[in-house]
Amino acid sequence: MGRWEPNAVERLQYAAVALFLERGYAEVTVAEIAERAGLTKRTFFNHFTDKREVIFAGAAAFEADIVKHLTEVHADAKPLDAAVQALTRGGLDLTRYGEAACARRQVIASSPELQERELIKMAALARVIAKKLEDRLVPGRIALFSAQAAIAVFTAAYDAWIDDITADFATLMRQSLADMHLAIS
């Protein structure tokens, strides 16, 4: 593979997921990922700030997608409902990448280091959602609680969807939200 093959980032992500599935996150070195992608360790760190990040490169796009959906939700929706609607639409966008999503989820589930990173990405997403809710004049703490609850609803629904990839994601979200209401009531 020549020095100037295109799509270095995609090749690194693909190689990383494949190797993590084969041998487990901790057993794979960055040098091995880079080698499989026909690149070097130095190039890996030009594209990703650390080893975990190769799995979370899509998070920024997902966050942007959620924010876009959130701006399109009817202005007088209650904050929790607004956040849940945006996450439902964002989740539906994700369901296009079914098999890749499963592989990714499996890798994350196998490594505490990756779970840490996922939690902080979700926490950051919650803060962004909360900020957008504040733009709708929702008080700060109510906005944050709504966003956090919506993220919890989304995470539960997404896990359920990974368990049965043929299920309808919007339905899973409705069920998850109903359970959240039962839990808080």
Place this chain on the structure above:
Amino acid sequence: MGRWEPNAVERLQYAAVALFLERGYAEVTVAEIAERAGLTKRTFFNHFTDKREVIFAGAAAFEADIVKHLTEVHADAKPLDAAVQALTRGGLDLTRYGEAACARRQVIASSPELQERELIKMAALARVIAKKLEDRLVPGRIALFSAQAAIAVFTAAYDAWIDDITADFATLMRQSLADMHLAIS
């Protein structure tokens, strides 16, 4: 300081917090922490699995404390109320260590790495609480949502208490819980 001075773990924790406050988490090496504690880097890693963990050594005790309080909550309390009561009592136990808690919080707030670790500790605590709620015959997903909501309530109240260490923690928890109910309703 001789080789057999007692309280190696406490000395390492104390040295770590002091150095992190002085120069920031990332700028301090494990070797420096160990040196200030009169020990070596190797000994540090005999006591803590990694550099972050020196800040979270108390988490296991806190978790055990919460579980104990939870078992003492009246059996027919609603799951969210049960979890919130247990976390309120656990939080009150924490308020004894006021100044140390502030320093710790400040260190964590200054480092994304430490925030990641804190999030996973809280997520683990939520799972433990959820499991105990399931022992009360609360359905799995309701239990998890209740526990996560209670943790969110606790975190908000704890942050408020750090802002004003003279405030009554139980009152802050009540206010935080009320806001959570407003957010979900």
Place this chain on the structure above:
DNA sequence: TGAGTGAGTGCACTTGGTGCAATGACAGTC
């Protein structure tokens, strides 16, 4: 007094991660 225990140590090693200078494929310009 001598064996055993266990906390602490020294050392070599792997791996994640960074700074810096060099390379070389490509585009555009004269």
Place this chain on the structure above:
DNA sequence: GACTGTCATTGCACCAAGTGCACTCACTCA
């Protein structure tokens, strides 16, 4: 066709986190 600039990629040296293993040595107890 030579010249120039750009930028992804690379090589290299280096630091710090973390580990395995053998060793030391203060203390205990028979």
